[in-house]
Amino acid sequence: MQRVVRSAIIDAPIERLWDVLRDFNSHAEWHPAIAESQIEGNEPSDRVGCVRNFSLRDGSRIREQLLSLSDREHRFTYCILAADVPLERYVASVHLKPVTDGDRTFWHWESTFRTPPGRERELISLVGVDVYEAGIEGLRKLLTA
Amino acid sequence: MIRVYTSSVIDASAEKVWEVVRDFNKLPAWHPLIVESRIENGHMPDKVGCVRAFRLRDGGFIREQLLSLSDYDFQCIYSILESPMPLTHYIATLKFTPVTDGERTFAEWSAEFDCDPAREQELARHIGQGVFQVGFDALKQRFARR
Numbered sequence: 247m248q249r250v251v252r253s254a255i256i257d258a259p260i261e262r263l264w265d266v267l268r269d270f271n272s273h274a275e276w277h278p279a280i281a282e283s284q285i286e287g288n289e290p291s292d293r294v295g296c297v298r299n300f301s302l303r304d305g306s307r308i309r310e311q312l313l314s315l316s317d318r319e320h321r322f323t324y325c326i327l328a329a330d331v332p333l334e335r336y337v338a339s340v341h342l343k344p345v346t347d348g349d350r351t352f353w354h355w356e357s358t359f360r361t362p363p364g365r366e367r368e369l370i371s372l373v374g375v376d377v378y379e380a381g382i383e384g385l386r387k388l389l390t391a
Numbered sequence: 392m393i394r395v396y397t398s399s400v401i402d403a404s405a406e407k408v409w410e411v412v413r414d415f416n417k418l419p420a421w422h423p424l425i426v427e428s429r430i431e432n433g434h435m436p437d438k439v440g441c442v443r444a445f446r447l448r449d450g451g452f453i454r455e456q457l458l459s460l461s462d463y464d465f466q467c468i469y470s471i472l473e474s475p476m477p478l479t480h481y482i483a484t485l486k487f488t489p490v491t492d493g494e495r496t497f498a499e500w501s502a503e504f505d506c507d508p509a510r511e512q513e514l515a516r517h518i519g520q521g522v523f524q525v526g527f528d529a530l531k532q533r534f535a536r537r
Contacts, residue, residue: 251491252491252492253488253489253490253491253492253497254490254491254492254493255400255490255492255493255495255497343398343497343499344396344398345398345399345400345497346396346397346398346399346519346524347397347398347399347400347524347527348399348400350400352398352400352488352490352497354488379492382492
């Protein structure tokens with residue numbers, strides 16, 4: 247099982263980040279790798295169990311399901327149901343915490359998954375750099391512009 | 392039950408910060424309010440269950456017991472056995488988490504306790520700002536990048 251973790255300090259109050267991140271369909275607005283996204287079945291994006299169906303700029307498709315959403319802990323978890331990229335048993339969580347010293351936010355993003363033999367490095371870098379680091383930068387830009 | 396939560400960011404890796412704070416007997420080495428400390432009964436400071444007895448700069452005397460110590464999570468949990476503060480059932484957690492974006496550390500210090508409702512605000516401010524934030528400010532300064 248692989249584990250990828252990325253974390254950052256964002257210069258914005260936790261409520262501003264959480265407002266955006268709790269919307270499971272918002273990534274199309276802030277993540278540079280995502281072309282378009284929709285919630286299947288016209289369900290609300292904060293309904294636990296809902297599925298986001300999205301495409302990346304390279305044309306590949308992914309379906310992800312919301313497994314938990316906590317407004318109290320500022321945390322959500324989700325898994326991949328189907329993807330062109332071979333990330334197996336992929337479960338990820340996003341967790342925000344307030345930095346009381348300066349009204350900033352600590353953003354923790356992590357996942358565990360399996361990969362086909364020989365593709366570990368490539369897929370770990372895809373998740374850590376292209377998804378998490380690029381996503382954190384994307385939302386940071388949107389919020390602190 | 393009152394809960395106090397203070398968090399900050401320190402400009403050093405969590406390993407480096409943890410090296411300074413993991414020793415339950417070394418508060419005087421990094422926290423400006425504490426002048427002397429010893430571990431009772433000659434125990435090692437990383438023996439879970441050990442008791443530190445220390446003095447504050449203002450003369451106050453406090454005894455605290457180590458309840459949990461994790462080198463894996465960079466976390467330490469302890470309770471107050473004896474102190475001049477009018478509170479009971481005090482349990483505090485000090486935790487450090489790596490920030491992968493830049494070699495920094497997210498520092499959290501929280502406590503839960505019971506006290507006379509009339510003194511809640513004053514005690515929460517004293518502990519959160521007067522003790523925890525002062526400790527973090529000292530760590531920030533110690534590790535400040537020039």
